[in-house]
Amino acid sequence: MKFATAIVAAAVAAVASAQSAWTFPPEGPCVAACTDSVGKSFFPLYDDVDSNGPFFFTSLSYTFERGTPTTIAFMSQAGTCMNSCPITEQNSYRASYPLKLKWYQDSKPAALRRRRLAHFSSRTIHPSLAAPPSPPKHLQHAFHPQDLVACILVCREWHQVLTPLLWELYFDRAHYGKIPDAIASRQSTHFRRLHLTETAKPFPLHSTRLRVVAFSYCQLPLKDCADLIHANPEIAELDWTTHHLFLNPAQQQEDRDAEEVATVRAALERPTRLRKVFVGYPHIQLYDVVKILKKNPALRNLGLWSELYLGDIPAEEEGGGGIGPFPSVQDLYLNVSWEKNSKALLRFLRWFPNLELLKLARQEGCSAEALVRVCGSVARF
Missing domain, CATH: 3.80.10 (Leucine-rich repeat, LRR (right-handed beta-alpha superhelix))
Known part of the structure; x- marks a missing residue:
């Protein structure tokens, strides 16, 4: 038991060390409310604000694991919500996205360790701490974007192709x-x-x-x-x-x-x-x-x-x-x-x-x- 506790403590310390490099300013209140409400609909413990929190990387994965069914569905719903936000907040979100994506990719090994730790802890601590299961495969063919802005926010390739249609x-x-x-x-x-x-x-x-x-x-x-x-x-x-x-x-x-x-x-x-x-x-x-x-x-x-x-x-x-x-x-x-x-x-x-x-x-x-x-x-x- 002491050995398992030591492993958990060491992993948490490693994650906290990696997460301490997050220096980006918070999003605008409207955009932040959108990502938080949509994120919690996917994962009740979603928190992309507290960079030292235990589920920070798990929360970021919904935004930056591009091309996966989970991220596509998340960005579609979040993008629809952001469509009603002030244009300044939307522009700020788009401008900071590439830098945040690079940071996430550079720190991704820590994120993967955090997911394994959450899976391990779910068997010994509490089921609610487990990482969210992957959506069923049929979601890969059931993506229904709400509007053009939501599609543009899915990934860089979609942004490049669809932005001319928006304007x-x-x-x-x-x-x-x-x-x-x-x-x-x-x-x-x-x-x-x-x-x-x-x-x-x-x-x-x-x-x-x-x-x-x-x-x-x-x-x-x-x-x-x-x-x-x-x-x-x-x-x-x-x-x-x-x-x-x-x-x-x-x-x-x-x-x-x-x-x-x-x-x-x-x-x-x-x-x-x-x-x-x-x-x-x-x-x-x-x-x-x-x-x-x-x-x-x-x-x-x-x-x-x-x-x-x-x-x-x-x-x-x-x-x-x-x-x-x-x-x-x-x-x-x-x-x-x-x-x-x-x-x-x-x-x-x-x-x-x-x-x-x-x-x-x-x-x-x-x-x-x-x-x-x-x-x-x-x-x-």
Whole structure:
């Protein structure tokens, strides 16, 4: 009996010596509460705070034995809980994880001795002190992650693969104010869909693989919007509506800046993979629209929020027949005055032989008969 007691005392002393090197600061209160509550649901004596406690290594094993069913299940539940914690606590947890993992791996032999000691003691002291049994094997195929954040916290490989999915969409009305600008800027390389309105103040964007871009009266300067379009050649959907749309014609003319207009036009000519484009900028002209159509052969939806003057479209016998057709376009939205553009509009519509939906913002005086005659494929007006 004395010999067994001496072995237990020596093992405990060895574990305490190894654990004394733990110098990491405690986690935030919310994150700590999550790991503690989830840990105790797995192991009633869970304690990852007291570095000199008898079950410290056993508790850490739930977090750092990566790839095991126990750690996967633990990190899934803990990650779901942490999702509601302040972002500063979550970032601190992720930042310290690699260093803690290395410390645990370096000290792992002591952890294994501690588990054997717990198993030995469970036969002579009390069953509650035994190390928790391994979960049944069927848990290897019954892992149901609660959400994306929980999956990201499982291991480094999952973090690298899934983090881009977490940041795929940035919509300022939902995210601005909840996500610090510095973090949003740093993660903007992962953005694939970007929606900016008047809500967000400008912050640096480093996106280069955007596929959906919407600038709706946003505070981002026009030049910065244009630069972002130039930096993202994969854009498939573009919605660009500026505050200039609210100005009356006289104000629009006064506000017109040649360099600014050239910047916007150059940006609109940059994409070549557009399937959908809506533009609300009063200085766009017909030849700008033609360039967009010619550079995007897969374009299906075309919308022009600002008034477009079509009076300069030449008739076919005057050379206008060489501009179209554009068979890919199926939906068309136009802000055109029928009174000023009736003949030109009919010529314009002939460029779209497969048109299915036509919307006219200004329908006063429109001839339905003429539209039907020209747009025989249109199902809805």
